[in-house]
Amino acid sequence: MMDGSFETNWDLARTTMGGGMSRVLVVYGTKTGCTAGVAEQIGATFAEAGAIVDVVPVADASSPDGYDAVVVGSGVRVAQWHAPVKEWVTANAAMLKGMPIAFFTACLTMASEPEKADEVRAYTDPIVEETGVQPVDIGLFAGMNEPKTFSLPERLILKVMKAPEGDFRDYEAVVEWTRGVAGKLGVS
Protein backbone atom coordinates (compact mmCIF):
# COMPACT_ATOMS: atom_id res chain seq x y z
CA MET A 1 0.00 0.00 0.00
CA MET A 2 1.32 3.41 -0.96
CA ASP A 3 -1.23 5.54 0.90
CA GLY A 4 0.64 5.48 4.20
CA SER A 5 -2.00 3.30 5.83
CA PHE A 6 -0.75 0.88 8.44
CA GLU A 7 -3.96 -1.11 8.51
CA THR A 8 -3.16 -4.82 8.50
CA ASN A 9 -3.75 -6.32 5.09
CA TRP A 10 -4.28 -9.99 5.77
CA ASP A 11 -4.88 -10.85 2.12
CA LEU A 12 -1.47 -9.41 1.30
CA ALA A 13 0.06 -11.25 4.27
CA ARG A 14 -1.49 -14.49 3.09
CA THR A 15 -0.29 -14.06 -0.47
CA THR A 16 3.20 -13.22 0.76
CA MET A 17 3.25 -16.25 3.06
CA GLY A 18 2.27 -18.59 0.24
CA GLY A 19 -1.47 -18.64 0.82
CA GLY A 20 -1.35 -21.29 3.54
CA MET A 21 -2.55 -19.22 6.48
CA SER A 22 -6.21 -19.53 7.31
CA ARG A 23 -8.09 -16.81 9.17
CA VAL A 24 -10.25 -18.38 11.86
CA LEU A 25 -12.91 -16.69 13.99
CA VAL A 26 -13.77 -18.31 17.33
CA VAL A 27 -16.92 -16.82 18.90
CA TYR A 28 -18.10 -17.89 22.35
CA GLY A 29 -20.76 -17.22 24.94
CA THR A 30 -20.18 -17.71 28.65
CA LYS A 31 -21.82 -16.88 31.96
CA THR A 32 -18.99 -17.83 34.32
CA GLY A 33 -15.87 -17.74 32.13
CA CYS A 34 -15.83 -21.50 31.70
CA THR A 35 -16.43 -21.46 27.95
CA ALA A 36 -13.95 -18.61 27.49
CA GLY A 37 -11.17 -20.95 28.62
CA VAL A 38 -12.26 -23.62 26.16
CA ALA A 39 -12.49 -21.06 23.32
CA GLU A 40 -9.01 -19.69 24.10
CA GLN A 41 -7.57 -23.21 23.98
CA ILE A 42 -9.24 -23.86 20.62
CA GLY A 43 -7.83 -20.59 19.30
CA ALA A 44 -4.32 -21.34 20.60
CA THR A 45 -4.39 -24.77 18.97
CA PHE A 46 -5.36 -23.34 15.57
CA ALA A 47 -2.65 -20.68 15.96
CA GLU A 48 -0.06 -23.38 16.68
CA ALA A 49 -1.09 -25.00 13.40
CA GLY A 50 -0.26 -21.71 11.65
CA ALA A 51 -3.68 -20.06 11.41
CA ILE A 52 -4.44 -16.41 12.15
CA VAL A 53 -7.05 -16.58 14.91
CA ASP A 54 -9.43 -14.17 16.60
CA VAL A 55 -11.12 -15.46 19.78
CA VAL A 56 -14.01 -13.14 20.55
CA PRO A 57 -16.76 -13.06 23.21
CA VAL A 58 -20.11 -12.94 21.44
CA ALA A 59 -20.85 -9.45 22.77
CA ASP A 60 -17.86 -8.17 20.76
CA ALA A 61 -18.33 -10.34 17.68
CA SER A 62 -19.22 -8.63 14.44
CA SER A 63 -19.59 -10.25 11.04
CA PRO A 64 -17.62 -13.39 10.04
CA ASP A 65 -16.85 -11.64 6.74
CA GLY A 66 -13.21 -12.06 5.74
CA TYR A 67 -12.63 -15.27 7.70
CA ASP A 68 -11.97 -18.67 6.11
CA ALA A 69 -13.57 -20.69 8.92
CA VAL A 70 -15.64 -20.13 12.05
CA VAL A 71 -16.01 -21.94 15.37
CA VAL A 72 -18.93 -21.01 17.63
CA GLY A 73 -19.44 -22.32 21.16
CA SER A 74 -21.46 -21.78 24.30
CA GLY A 75 -22.06 -22.92 27.81
CA VAL A 76 -25.50 -24.32 28.57
CA ARG A 77 -28.50 -23.40 30.69
CA VAL A 78 -31.34 -25.93 30.73
CA ALA A 79 -30.36 -27.75 27.53
CA GLN A 80 -29.84 -24.57 25.52
CA TRP A 81 -26.97 -22.39 24.37
CA HIS A 82 -26.91 -18.86 25.78
CA ALA A 83 -29.31 -16.59 23.88
CA PRO A 84 -26.70 -14.09 22.54
CA VAL A 85 -24.81 -16.93 20.83
CA LYS A 86 -27.96 -18.27 19.19
CA GLU A 87 -28.77 -14.71 18.13
CA TRP A 88 -25.31 -14.22 16.59
CA VAL A 89 -25.65 -17.40 14.55
CA THR A 90 -29.14 -16.36 13.43
CA ALA A 91 -28.07 -12.83 12.53
CA ASN A 92 -25.11 -14.11 10.47
CA ALA A 93 -26.73 -17.25 9.10
CA ALA A 94 -26.71 -16.15 5.47
CA MET A 95 -22.92 -15.83 5.50
CA LEU A 96 -22.24 -18.76 7.86
CA LYS A 97 -24.15 -21.14 5.57
CA GLY A 98 -21.50 -20.56 2.94
CA MET A 99 -18.53 -21.10 5.25
CA PRO A 100 -16.93 -24.07 7.02
CA ILE A 101 -18.19 -23.83 10.60
CA ALA A 102 -17.93 -26.00 13.72
CA PHE A 103 -19.85 -25.73 17.00
CA PHE A 104 -18.78 -26.64 20.52
CA THR A 105 -20.70 -26.98 23.76
CA ALA A 106 -19.29 -26.84 27.31
CA CYS A 107 -21.58 -28.25 29.99
CA LEU A 108 -21.86 -30.43 33.06
CA THR A 109 -23.50 -33.43 31.43
CA MET A 110 -20.20 -34.08 29.66
CA ALA A 111 -18.54 -34.11 33.09
CA SER A 112 -21.02 -36.22 35.05
CA GLU A 113 -22.70 -38.34 32.36
CA PRO A 114 -20.53 -38.41 29.23
CA GLU A 115 -22.52 -41.40 28.03
CA LYS A 116 -25.29 -38.87 27.34
CA ALA A 117 -23.21 -37.17 24.64
CA ASP A 118 -26.03 -37.61 22.12
CA GLU A 119 -28.32 -35.52 24.36
CA VAL A 120 -25.69 -32.78 24.51
CA ARG A 121 -25.12 -32.92 20.75
CA ALA A 122 -28.86 -32.33 20.33
CA TYR A 123 -28.75 -29.07 22.36
CA THR A 124 -27.81 -27.29 19.13
CA ASP A 125 -30.35 -29.06 16.87
CA PRO A 126 -32.89 -26.21 17.14
CA ILE A 127 -30.24 -23.72 15.99
CA VAL A 128 -29.35 -25.89 12.99
CA GLU A 129 -33.03 -26.34 12.14
CA GLU A 130 -33.93 -22.67 12.56
CA THR A 131 -30.94 -21.17 10.75
CA GLY A 132 -29.87 -23.82 8.25
CA VAL A 133 -26.28 -23.38 9.47
CA GLN A 134 -24.76 -26.86 9.38
CA PRO A 135 -21.63 -27.46 11.50
CA VAL A 136 -19.01 -29.87 10.19
CA ASP A 137 -18.64 -31.12 13.77
CA ILE A 138 -19.79 -30.35 17.33
CA GLY A 139 -17.16 -30.49 20.07
CA LEU A 140 -18.67 -31.70 23.35
CA PHE A 141 -16.68 -30.66 26.42
CA ALA A 142 -16.98 -30.95 30.19
CA GLY A 143 -17.56 -27.58 31.84
CA MET A 144 -17.58 -26.53 35.45
CA ASN A 145 -19.68 -26.16 38.56
CA GLU A 146 -17.92 -23.68 40.78
CA PRO A 147 -20.77 -22.57 43.08
CA LYS A 148 -19.19 -19.15 43.71
CA THR A 149 -19.61 -18.32 40.00
CA PHE A 150 -23.38 -18.94 40.09
CA SER A 151 -26.32 -16.98 41.47
CA LEU A 152 -28.12 -18.43 44.48
CA PRO A 153 -31.04 -19.80 42.40
CA GLU A 154 -28.57 -21.37 39.96
CA ARG A 155 -26.69 -22.96 42.85
CA LEU A 156 -29.91 -24.39 44.20
CA ILE A 157 -30.86 -25.85 40.81
CA LEU A 158 -27.48 -27.57 40.53
CA LYS A 159 -27.78 -28.86 44.10
CA VAL A 160 -31.20 -30.33 43.40
CA MET A 161 -29.77 -31.91 40.24
CA LYS A 162 -26.93 -33.32 42.42
CA ALA A 163 -24.42 -31.91 39.93
CA PRO A 164 -20.80 -32.62 40.90
CA GLU A 165 -18.73 -29.60 42.00
CA GLY A 166 -15.48 -28.63 40.34
CA ASP A 167 -13.77 -27.48 37.17
CA PHE A 168 -13.94 -30.42 34.78
CA ARG A 169 -12.47 -28.75 31.72
CA ASP A 170 -10.17 -31.20 29.93
CA TYR A 171 -7.83 -29.10 27.82
CA GLU A 172 -6.17 -32.13 26.25
CA ALA A 173 -9.56 -33.21 24.92
CA VAL A 174 -10.09 -29.70 23.56
CA VAL A 175 -6.70 -29.75 21.78
CA GLU A 176 -7.41 -33.19 20.34
CA TRP A 177 -10.82 -32.12 19.00
CA THR A 178 -9.40 -28.91 17.54
CA ARG A 179 -6.60 -30.73 15.73
CA GLY A 180 -9.17 -33.14 14.31
CA VAL A 181 -11.66 -30.50 13.22
CA ALA A 182 -9.00 -28.32 11.59
CA GLY A 183 -8.91 -30.63 8.57
CA LYS A 184 -12.70 -30.61 8.23
CA LEU A 185 -12.65 -26.81 8.35
CA GLY A 186 -9.79 -26.57 5.87
CA VAL A 187 -7.69 -24.71 8.46
CA SER A 188 -3.94 -24.78 8.06
Ligand SMILES: Cc1cc2nc3c(=O)[nH]c(=O)nc-3n(C[C@H](O)[C@H](O)[C@H](O)COP(=O)(O)O)c2cc1C
Ligand atom coordinates in the same frame (compact mmCIF):
# COMPACT_ATOMS: atom_id res chain seq x y z
C1 LIG B 1 -29.20 -23.09 35.96
C2 LIG B 1 -28.23 -23.98 35.23
C3 LIG B 1 -28.69 -24.87 34.28
C4 LIG B 1 -27.81 -25.73 33.64
N1 LIG B 1 -28.31 -26.61 32.72
C5 LIG B 1 -27.47 -27.52 32.16
C6 LIG B 1 -27.99 -28.50 31.25
O1 LIG B 1 -29.17 -28.52 30.91
N2 LIG B 1 -27.12 -29.41 30.76
C7 LIG B 1 -25.79 -29.41 31.08
O2 LIG B 1 -25.08 -30.30 30.64
N3 LIG B 1 -25.26 -28.46 31.89
C8 LIG B 1 -26.08 -27.52 32.42
N4 LIG B 1 -25.56 -26.54 33.26
C9 LIG B 1 -24.12 -26.51 33.50
C10 LIG B 1 -23.38 -25.41 32.69
O3 LIG B 1 -23.58 -25.58 31.30
C11 LIG B 1 -21.90 -25.47 33.04
O4 LIG B 1 -21.76 -24.95 34.32
C12 LIG B 1 -21.01 -24.73 32.06
O5 LIG B 1 -19.67 -24.91 32.48
C13 LIG B 1 -21.34 -23.26 31.97
O6 LIG B 1 -20.47 -22.63 31.10
P1 LIG B 1 -20.45 -21.03 30.98
O7 LIG B 1 -20.37 -20.47 32.35
O8 LIG B 1 -19.23 -20.74 30.18
O9 LIG B 1 -21.69 -20.61 30.28
C14 LIG B 1 -26.42 -25.67 33.91
C15 LIG B 1 -25.95 -24.74 34.86
C16 LIG B 1 -26.84 -23.91 35.51
C17 LIG B 1 -26.31 -22.95 36.52
